[in-house]
Amino acid sequence: MDSIDILIQNVSAQCVPNLVAIHTFKPKQVIWIYSDESKSALNRLKLASQAWVETQQQWHVDVRNSESLEVVLKKHFETLTVQGKVVFHLTCGTKSMALQGMMQLARFRQQKGADVYGVVMDPHTQQFDMVFPLAKNDAYACRGLRFEEVLNVHGSWRQQGSGRDMAALKDVYEPLQSLRALHDDMMQALDQRSLCSRDDAKAQGYYLRGGNDLPMVVQEGLYLAQDAGVIRELSIQKQYFTFSSVCCENPYAYIRNMWMEDWVGAVLAKHDDGQWSGGYSGVKVSIKSPEDYQEFDFLGVRNNHLVYWSCKNTRDVKTPYFFEIDALRDEVGGRDFHVAGLVHTADIQVALRKKAKRLGVHLVQITQADAQERLLEVSLK
Numbered sequence: 001m002d003s004i005d006i007l008i009q010n011v012s013a014q015c016v017p018n019l020v021a022i023h024t025f026k027p028k029q030v031i032w033i034y035s036d037e038s039k040s041a042l043n044r045l046k047l048a049s050q051a052w053v054e055t056q057q058q059w060h061v062d063v064r065n066s067e068s069l070e071v072v073l074k075k076h077f078e079t080l081t082v083q084g085k086v087v088f089h090l091t092c093g094t095k096s097m098a099l100q101g102m103m104q105l106a107r108f109r110q111q112k113g114a115d116v117y118g119v120v121m122d123p124h125t126q127q128f129d130m131v132f133p134l135a136k137n138d139a140y141a142c143r144g145l146r147f148e149e150v151l152n153v154h155g156s157w158r159q160q161g162s163g164r165d166m167a168a169l170k171d172v173y174e175p176l177q178s179l180r181a182l183h184d185d186m187m188q189a190l191d192q193r194s195l196c197s198r199d200d201a202k203a204q205g206y207y208l209r210g211g212n213d214l215p216m217v218v219q220e221g222l223y224l225a226q227d228a229g230v231i232r233e234l235s236i237q238k239q240y241f242t243f244s245s246v247c248c249e250n251p252y253a254y255i256r257n258m259w260m261e262d263w264v265g266a267v268l269a270k271h272d273d274g275q276w277s278g279g280y281s282g283v284k285v286s287i288k289s290p291e292d293y294q295e296f297d298f299l300g301v302r303n304n305h306l307v308y309w310s311c312k313n314t315r316d317v318k319t320p321y322f323f324e325i326d327a328l329r330d331e332v333g334g335r336d337f338h339v340a341g342l343v344h345t346a347d348i349q350v351a352l353r354k355k356a357k358r359l360g361v362h363l364v365q366i367t368q369a370d371a372q373e374r375l376l377e378v379s380l381k
Contacts, residue, residue, distance in 0.1 A: 005084030006031060007053075010093025010101065011038040011045065014334040015153040016145065017091040017121040018045055020304055022052050023143035024128060025087055029055040033073070033097060035063045040155075048153045063094045073104045080108065086116045090131070102132060109133065123337045124381070126303050147278025147301040154333045156287050163283030164247065166276065166300060168229075169262055170269035175227035179259045182221060183345065183367055186255060187313075189215040195252035198240065205240040208252070214239045221255035228262060230254055257313035258282070260343055260366060261297035264309050267372050268300070268379055277301040285332055294328060297343075306333040307379050308340045311366075317348045319355060326359045341378055343371075 007027035009018050011034040022030060030053045034042040046056055059076050062068045088105050090098045102118060109116045118132030121142065130138040151157050169176075179186075193210035208214060219236055222243075226234045230248035235241065248254050261281040268279060279300030286293040298309040310325050321342060329340040341362030348356075348363060356363055362378040364371055 003028075003084075004087050005029065005082050006080075006086045008033065008086065008088045008101070010090065010097045011035075011042050012092040012094070013038065013041055014092060014337060015041055015045055015048075016150060016304055016306075016334065016337045017089070017123075019048055019145060019149060019153050020121060020142050021087075021089045021091075021119075021128070022049050023145065024140060027053055027087070028084075029053060029057065032056065032058045033061055033093065033101070034058060035061055035094075037063070038093075044153050044155055048149065061097070063096055066096055066100070069096060069100050070103075073100050074107070077104045077108045082114060084115065086114055088116065088118045088132070089121070089128075090118055091121045105132060123305065142304060144275070144277065145301065145304050150277075150301050150304070150306055150333055151285065156285050156332050158278075158280070159284040159286055159290075159293060162295075163280030163299075164262060164265065166265035166269040166272075166279035166281070166298075169266040169281065170272070172228040172262070173266040173270050175224040176259055176263040176266045179221060179224050179228070179255065180263060180366060180371075182217060182224075185217045186221055187345075189217045190252075190256060195250065205237070205242040206252075207239050207241075212239060214241065218255070222251055225251045225254050225259070228254075228259065230258075230262075257311065260311035260313060261309075263366070264298040264311065264343060264375065265300075267375055268298075268307075271376055271380070273380075275302050279307075287331055294332070296328070296332075299332075302379065304337060306338040308332070308338065309343050309364075309375075309379075310341070311343045313345045315346055317342070317344050317346050317352060319352065322352075322356050322359050322361045325361050339378060339381075343375070 004025050004027045006029045007025050008031045011032050030049060032042055061072050088101055090101060105116055105118055108114055117130055119128040119130055121128050126142040127139040130136060193208045195206055196209045198205050222234055225231055230246055231243040231251050232246055233244040243251060265281040281298050283299050284293050284295050296308055297311040300307050308329055312321060325340050329338055343364045343366050345367055364374045
């Protein structure tokens, strides 16, 4: 579609479609239709859009009163003057906002002969499909948002320097795959053992309490942690070992479970088709304030979808894990256009799998042979 004069958009808590529409249609003017419930989202959208559009207006409506909604929209459309194209983006907002918007758009076209179009965004095809004046096959490819834009428009941001970039993790894919293969043997060797520093004040190093040896599989895991780039200068002498930290202060914790989040990033990076923006393991995201932050095991953006994976190495997967994932997805970037899942080691009962499905939480059991295929299937769709 050629450059348009006005883009009209309903506002809701899910801001991604609104911002994508501005990047795609590049309007001269944006008109926001908002309610009291969406005032905070409106403010973030206006701030995120100011570099992209010349003028922004806002129409306040009461979505709980259908008669008032009709009257207010009719009044605003009657005062609207336009020379070029008008696009009404109907993806966001309530159903009543979309319905009344379509009715007023049709009246505006009939009374003023305006060149108007109604479109909705399909998050799966990444297209804007035309639904007015005729529902037909006219479609417009969506422009992609950057990782920072998706976070910022929802009031979040990545803490500077936090997280391991998935592009760098691609180079350590092989040692992470090896750690995955060692997982069951590693858990058996580390069972009921904890990391301790040496008691001798003159000596440096660490050992595993709970035995007098450093099992071979643990030694192999430590060397793989070094190959993965999280520690360096590893030295093993009998049951003791020393190291220098790169981005991990506790290699014992890394070979137990922290490797899982790096594995997610490495797998996705290895199969990157150029559609990812950002993508970090162990990334800290501030939500509304610098002090209020949450660490995400993996977080990235692909085709305007926020992709979030939580990693759990536990004997049992419990219901609160699903609610935590669901809540964090909503808080950091809205639900409808985003992907969230749990990468886990334990078997999950059928009843819990059904609960995860109802919440829209995908499951990948990392110890299964098809774990990589399943991770890609969910993340790349």
